[in-house]
Amino acid sequence: MRASKKKVISQKPAIRKVVFIISFKHSGSTLLGFLLGANKDCFNLGEFTKAKERQKTLSKKCLVCDNYCKLWAAFKRNLKTTTKRHLYEAAFETFKKPILIDTSRKWAWVKSASSRINCESKIIFLTRNERDRLSFHQRFGDGITRAIVERQARGVTRTKRWLKNRKYLQVKYENVCNKNALKRCCKFIGIEYDEKMFRYWETLQHALEGNSRTASLMKKWHNLSIGNPTALKFIEEHGLKVKAIKSKEKWTKKEKKVFTKYGGANANKLLGYKEDGLAKKKPVMEKLVKKKPISYKKHMKRVFKVAHRIKINKQAKKIAKTKKECEKYVKMIRKQ
Ligand SMILES: [Zn+2]
Numbered sequence: 001m002r003a004s005k006k007k008v009i010s011q012k013p014a015i016r017k018v019v020f021i022i023s024f025k026h027s028g029s030t031l032l033g034f035l036l037g038a039n040k041d042c043f044n045l046g047e048f049t050k051a052k053e054r055q056k057t058l059s060k061k062c063l064v065c066d067n068y069c070k071l072w073a074a075f076k077r078n079l080k081t082t083t084k085r086h087l088y089e090a091a092f093e094t095f096k097k098p099i100l101i102d103t104s105r106k107w108a109w110v111k112s113a114s115s116r117i118n119c120e121s122k123i124i125f126l127t128r129n130e131r132d133r134l135s136f137h138q139r140f141g142d143g144i145t146r147a148i149v150e151r152q153a154r155g156v157t158r159t160k161r162w163l164k165n166r167k168y169l170q171v172k173y174e175n176v177c178n179k180n181a182l183k184r185c186c187k188f189i190g191i192e193y194d195e196k197m198f199r200y201w202e203t204l205q206h207a208l209e210g211n212s213r214t215a216s217l218m219k220k221w222h223n224l225s226i227g228n229p230t231a232l233k234f235i236e237e238h239g240l241k242v243k244a245i246k247s248k249e250k251w252t253k254k255e256k257k258v259f260t261k262y263g264g265a266n267a268n269k270l271l272g273y274k275e276d277g278l279a280k281k282k283p284v285m286e287k288l289v290k291k292k293p294i295s296y297k298k299h300m301k302r303v304f305k306v307a308h309r310i311k312i313n314k315q316a317k318k319i320a321k322t323k324k325e326c327e328k329y330v331k332m333i334r335k336q
Contacts, residue, residue, distance in 0.1 A: 013155035032212030043097035046207025128173035135247035153263030
């Protein structure tokens with residue numbers, strides 16, 4: 001009896017937690033997910049928001065399985081057993097790990113998800129230099145335009161605003177391959193740091209969705225076929241290595257100006273990146289975000305005011321002969 005009691009105490013399960021990675025596109029959230037997912041206590045879900053969006057096709061593919069994924073098929077079955085069960089509950093039951101890593105990125109998803117889970121949650125805010133992120137648009141032929149810069153900058157301000165009164169750990173993508181940064185993440189989550197995490201490809205991680213190029217390193221190590229030609233090229237260029245990629249794209253003078261003028265530089269500063277060429281004028285980004293929509297009543301008041309002014313001006317033009325007389329008339333009526 002005594003022996004069995006001792007056994008129970010030593011096998012005390014680790015505390016359940018969900019780790020959310022909040023980030024932006026092209027910031028390395030898939031990579032950080034894999035690094036953390038290589039820990040023995042963690043399961044990397046990938047972009048778990050997709051579990052809600054594509055419930056019917058869940059078992060069809062994950063980042064390492066192309067036609068059928070056993071794990072996600074089991075998850076789908078678990079999800080069906082009780083209709084009211086929350087996604088994370090089913091994930092804990094299926095993947096049997098105390099810590100789940102969710103790389104869905106968007107704060108709105110984290111907001112709604114964290115209010116429904118009944119366990120502890122942690123937020124890691126992964127950022128990347130906005131210039132490098134924008135270089136992706138340039139590479140794919142969109143170029144760096146005002147609309148793109150403004151959209152990105154708005155995303156940064158909104159996310160920062162949501163995070164303002166919350167506890168989170170910011171990690172820069174540029175430091176992801178740094179041991180200390182990963183150690184800080186582990187300490188924050190409450191897991192043991194393991195050197196093995198830097199060789200994430202050795203653990204086959206069935207993350208639901210994310211960057212297929214980052215996942216292809218696992219496919220390569222486990223001798224699975226890599227169909228995607230861009231992923232093949234990526235492995236050829238970088239090999240099995242954890243590396244923060246710096247953009248080599250060169251910007252034109254005009255693009256640099258657009259970036260500074262429309263809030264890109266300010267967004268970078270907000271994220272803690274060095275920026276010298278900040279816009280002198282009040283940035284457009286701030287104006288756009290701060291501008292609150294006016295009420296319908298206020299809007300109609302403005303419309304009537306303008307209409308009234310036009311009416312007076314028309315009247316004045318009819319009555320008055322000279323410009324001076326006309327101005328006098330308008331002033332007089334307005335005073336009444
Ligand atoms: Zn799979």
